[in-house]
Amino acid sequence: MTTALITGSTAGIGAAFARRLAADGYDLVLVARDSERLRKQARELTDRHRIEAEVLSADLAEDAGIASVEARLASTDRPVGLLVNNAGFGNKGRYLEVPMADELRMLKVHCEAVLRLTSAAVPGMRDRGRGGVINVASVAAFVPRGTYGASKAWVVQFTQGIAKDLTGTGVRPMALCPGFVRTEFHSRAGMGTDNIPSWMWLDADRVVDAGLADLAKGKTLSVPDPRYKALLGASKLVPRGMLGKVSSTTGRKYGPQ
Numbered sequence: 497m498t499t500a501l502i503t504g505s506t507a508g509i510g511a512a513f514a515r516r517l518a519a520d521g522y523d524l525v526l527v528a529r530d531s532e533r534l535r536k537q538a539r540e541l542t543d544r545h546r547i548e549a550e551v552l553s554a555d556l557a558e559d560a561g562i563a564s565v566e567a568r569l570a571s572t573d574r575p576v577g578l579l580v581n582n583a584g585f586g587n588k589g590r591y592l593e594v595p596m597a598d599e600l601r602m603l604k605v606h607c608e609a610v611l612r613l614t615s616a617a618v619p620g621m622r623d624r625g626r627g628g629v630i631n632v633a634s635v636a637a638f639v640p641r642g643t644y645g646a647s648k649a650w651v652v653q654f655t656q657g658i659a660k661d662l663t664g665t666g667v668r669p670m671a672l673c674p675g676f677v678r679t680e681f682h683s684r685a686g687m688g689t690d691n692i693p694s695w696m697w698l699d700a701d702r703v704v705d706a707g708l709a710d711l712a713k714g715k716t717l718s719v720p721d722p723r724y725k726a727l728l729g730a731s732k733l734v735p736r737g738m739l740g741k742v743s744s745t746t747g748r749k750y751g752p753q
């Protein structure tokens with residue numbers, strides 16, 4: 497059975513990936529920083545689904561953490577057939593309000609780790625003639641929204657670019673771009689969400705189901721909800737300068753505070 501490695505597996509969208517892939521019979525490599533939480537998750541998933549679950553405690557904001565996950569991805573022992581680069585976080589505050597160290601940490605986790613882990617996993621997948629890489633981005637990739645949006649735009653461009661280069665190899669990279677999802681993301685960042693209308697919230701399990709369906713169809717970009725697809729379609733009709741203005745006004749009205 498295929499082994500899937502999920503970063504940020506212990507909460508939110510990553511945990512939804514772990515539940516769904518375990519139910520589908522995948523063996524798992526679970527990656528996050530909190531080792532106690534990882535062990536508990538592995539126990540629950542192996543008990544419920546009779547799969548193998550390894551835990552790999554790693555901080556993807558640190559070189560050593562990224563290197564340990566790279567080593568697992570490059571291993572030919574129980575090779576990883578599906579990589580889900582999902583770990584990520586938000587920083588509260590606008591440009592110049594966020595400490596530079598936190599901005600750089602975001603780029604390390606959202607961009608450098610995604611580049612290095614993908615590049616560790618893909619050669620083996622290409623040699624085996626099959627594999628998948630899901631890089632979790634965001635609809636924030638398509639609107640001017642500071643370092644967070646810029647880092648997710650990088651994820652989308654990188655993923656769609658390598659998908660082109662990997663055509664015909666059997667390896668499928670896909671960027672997954674959800675809107676607001678009910679997870680620990682906003683509370684961890686200390687962001688209030690009371691002003692976000694209920695219709696804008698997505699369920700993590702549904703996001704994962706839609707994303708995996710899109711991967712199976714061979715899509716390189718998945719916006720896993722019709723409401724956000726419609727919003728993004730409409731945003732393409734708006735000039736970029738005006739989009740920045742609309743995005744920052746609606747961001748102030750509806751975005752996390």
Ligand SMILES: NC(=O)c1ccc[n+]([C@@H]2O[C@H](COP(=O)([O-])OP(=O)(O)OC[C@H]3O[C@@H](n4cnc5c(N)ncnc54)[C@H](OP(=O)(O)O)[C@@H]3O)[C@@H](O)[C@H]2O)c1
Pocket residue numbers: 503504505506507508509510527528529530533554555556557582583584585605632633634635673674675676677678679680681682684
């Ligand atoms: N929630 C949303 O509205 C939303 C919308 C669009 C896109 N996204 C994206 O979806 C992804 C998952 O977010 P989520 O909402 O599910 O967040 P979440 O509920 O806060 O979960 C984040 C996960 O990532 C792990 N993590 C955080 N920093 C890490 C690090 N430095 N090294 C290793 N693991 C780390 C956390 O575990 P530990 O703390 O134990 O490390 C946890 O398992 C992110 O890339 C996020 O940008 C979220």
